[in-house]
Amino acid sequence: MSTVAPAVQPVLPAADDRPEFENVKSWKAPIALGVFTVFAFVLLVVFGREGVSTMRLSTTSDLIQLPDLELPTRMTGIVISVLLLLIAGVSVWLVQSRRKVPIWLIAVFAVLFLIGFLVWAAAGESIPVPGLLFGSLSLAVPLIFGALGGVISERVGVVNIAIEGQLLAGAFTSAMVASLTNQPILGLVAAMFAGVLVSMVLASFSIKYFVDQVIVGVVLNVLVIGVTGFLYSQVMAPNAALLNQPPRFERINIPLLSEIPIIGPVFFRQTLIVYIMYVAVALVYYGIFHTRWGLRLRSVGEHPQAADTVGINVARTRFWNVSLAGAIVGLGGAYFTLGSVGAFGKEMTAGAGFIALAAVIFGRWDPIRATLAALLFGFASNLQNVLSIIGSPVPSEFMLMLPYLVTIFAVAGFVGMSRGPAASGKPYIKS
């Protein structure tokens, strides 16, 4: 579970088989912070750029207009490098005195690093901050739904590689049903059904026939890509006007909240699906950790024998919760067709399900952390979009690569031995 400290491994080469104690000094975080600090110093100070970076904090339609933030590029870089160095120093001191580096310190480090990079990249240009964040959230929505489904499914003990398939099935069905009925709400419901359908195949094969869950997941992805691709070419594309022109959700501005500077335009001028997402994140978090349903779900995922002993029906709990996970992921699929793109396209999810899976593991099977990880992915993708508009000093390929590199570093450096639910991936054979 997430409260258990990650098993720490000393970096000593001979320590391979040493028993792992809780208070062994883990130098991973300071080393990672140090590497990033050096990187920031080289980029922001050594290769520092002259000029003024402008951060536009308000959109033109805001009631409260904030003035643009103008930062001298090189000076900001120096200040941020010093701050990063300080945090790295604090982390060294913490580990030296056998304490853990708190997660919020790492978060502050990450935010400072990002700001430093943004200011460096925007020398002589201006970056629309609300637009950047708004786009990040939009890109992250399907990832968050996918990650929530993944968290539920894995917490109950079924590895869900089929997130990609559930997203794609949701996207296809919602486009078709919404186009036929001209009702985006019905499309949303249909997407949930499609996700549940994929989930039920996953659940019945892995729970009833004890097929390896990873196998079923991978195969289901291929199956859904095949079925939707086939139906798209055979049925949908020839009748696109009838079947593939779904009405899109309108943006809803929430009164008052949508007028808060920066936060308002980003979070409260969204479509219905995004508001559903906020509720879903909160509900899943509360449900998993603070209700009887969540306790049962986690116990089945951690120790099915024990759960069975106290009278919980393991197979049934797994089946219905995996189905629920499918419904949530299906909503994320609907966002592709009813929220962002506006029509179905072959393989339009383009690996989002796998990124969501990475967010689940990155977020250590915790709904809130997984959401944050998904937001990070969304931010990184959108950063590249924004920087390519203002003319990024780095080749765009490296910008696009950045989120994935950061994830590797983060997973290797901060998350480390991530431990999933103990019984995840194992069929429960009642004997």
Added chain:
Amino acid sequence: MSATQGPITESGTPATPDPEQPSRWNQAFREITTGNAIISVLAVVLALFVGGIMIAFTNDGVQEAAGYFFSRPGDLLREVWNSVAGAYSALFQGSVYNFRRPSFAAGIKPLTETLTFATPLIMAGLGVALGFRVGMFNIGGRGQMLIAAALGGWVGFAVDLPYGLHMVAALVAGVLGGALWGGIVGLLKARTGAHEVITTIMLNYVAFYLVSYLLREGFLKTPGSNNPKSPATKATAVFPDLLGSTYSLHFGFILAIAATIFTWWLLSRSNLGFQFRAVGLNPHAARVAGISVKRIYVYAMLFSGGLIGLAGINQVLGTTTSGFGAGLDSGIGFDAITVALLGRSKPWGVFAAGILFGAFKAGGFSMQAAEGVPIDIVLVVQSLIVLFIAAPPLVRAIFRLPAPGSAPRRALPNVSQEVAAK
């Protein structure tokens, strides 16, 4: 399902309660109908049947005939038969033997196409299967193939070496590239415990953008061209054709056979392979037995990446020698996972699965061209085959075959071991 529960309770009972033997035919019948082979065949049949339903349902002629089904039901049946049989015969003629061609030499060409398509699938499938046997899930086929193609391809077009030696050098560079990209994953898992599913997915993207950049501005760029495509491989490095220039089958297929033999030897005859399997079955027990699990993770990913790298370099030196782009893997990295699953992570199983999927790929293109059936149906059939093969009780229930446990005096292991393909 009662069939799945039966053997578990019976496995503990002493064998041969009844001394009388049934007839040999009866026994042979039972062995055939309860064996793995029949399940595989029936799974293929079942998958093709479902695919046929989809083809028939979406066919225009069938839909038209369905409109007046009650006046002339024969029309509907004929249309269904025409659409399904047409599609599958096109699939067969595009992958095995084309009866419309005049001579045997021309008619057999589709089979050589099948083997050409199968070559990278077998190589990459072996890599994924090797990972499975060590308990690691290598989704990084795409990245490993790209890096292999970048390094090996560079040796192939930029270095001047005599014929033969050049090919070997490019091959080695490619395999090393794949092994390097896989080895990073193994090293990260061993050193920091980073989950290989995340790191392989992330490295896929990193490799894709890295190679895209190199093709656009780096050392893979074709001089004087704005196309993000590498220069053509030099003739000294290109794989020789196996059956002359009329067929596309090249030396890569021999390499695929060699890779299969090597993987078989590695896994079932070598010391390292024993450690691989031990770690895959139970890492804790392996560690207690004195195997350095972390070292094995690194080695396994090196070999896995190397085999997938072979698939990458095969594409550059054999299949498309006119230069490659960043889309060179064309889904092979992911197809390899299904191939490895269908082959149950056993080297010769992967070989057979690779050829079957190669046939679907070769036939799928001609089916799309001849009958207008989208090639995506091939994905549906492929995934259904794997799904059905992974769940023997389901196939038995559909065809009403006897379950292994119901055979007289044969105490069989419980069903979960049988389906554990990983």
